[in-house]
Amino acid sequence: MKLPKYVSVPTPEIDLSRIQQLSQEHDDENCEFRSWLKQYAPHGIDGLVKTLSQKYFALIDCTQCANCCRSLQVEFKKSELHTIAKTLGQSIEAFQKQAMSEGKVNPPCPMLNGKLCSIYENRPDVCRSFPHLEQPQFTSRLIGVIENVAICQIAFNAFEELKVKLAWPRPSAPLRPNS
Ligand code: SF4
Numbered sequence: 481m482k483l484p485k486y487v488s489v490p491t492p493e494i495d496l497s498r499i500q501q502l503s504q505e506h507d508d509e510n511c512e513f514r515s516w517l518k519q520y521a522p523h524g525i526d527g528l529v530k531t532l533s534q535k536y537f538a539l540i541d542c543t544q545c546a547n548c549c550r551s552l553q554v555e556f557k558k559s560e561l562h563t564i565a566k567t568l569g570q571s572i573e574a575f576q577k578q579a580m581s582e583g584k585v586n587p588p589c590p591m592l593n594g595k596l597c598s599i600y601e602n603r604p605d606v607c608r609s610f611p612h613l614e615q616p617q618f619t620s621r622l623i624g625v626i627e628n629v630a631i632c633q634i635a636f637n638a639f640e641e642l643k644v645k646l647a648w649p650r651p652s653a654p655l656r657p658n659s
């Protein structure tokens with residue numbers, strides 16, 4: 481399938497309350513889009529999503545957001561946990577007791593300082609790749625993507641623009657007169 485030409489979109493939505501509200505309102509629509517993508521996503525979908533991710537990373541300032549670090553429970557690798565505990569001057573056992581449950585670090589992340597990551601240069605891999613739009617096999621990760629759309633400005637805007645760029649035939653779109 482030939483991808484549609486690049487479509488410009490208005491200023492990105494960066495209001496987190498509005499993003500949360502719109503994501504709730506788009507819940508059914510996002511499920512329908514997910515089913516459609518599973519069947520009809522073009523071969524170049526990973527590249528297209530990567531391009532959208534890069535576009536919105538360039539437009540959106542994560543240092544003014546930090547919503548992922550404030551709201552998500554994250555799983556770090558063992559080696560990363562040791563580094564974090566060491567940075568905090570704690571034993572790994574103390575860190576696990578204080579900041580973790582079921583093997584995951586509870587939000588807000590203890591490394592968050594205001595809206596900035598205090599270990600940014602050495603942040604764990606999962607933080608580097610969030611919201612995971614630049615990884616392969618986009619269509620096999622759609623449930624996670626839709627969850628992230630509700631909390632992440634980049635994921636929300638990229639996902640909304642993806643609908644436009646793929647000319648997704650919204651099932652609920654009103655019929656035009658004379659159509
Ligand atoms: S380690 Fe840094 S980037 Fe990762 S969740 Fe914590 S504050 Fe955010």
Ligand code: SF4
Binds near residue numbers: 543548610632
């Ligand atoms: S990755 Fe998304 S949720 Fe995290 S700081 Fe950037 S815009 Fe906010």
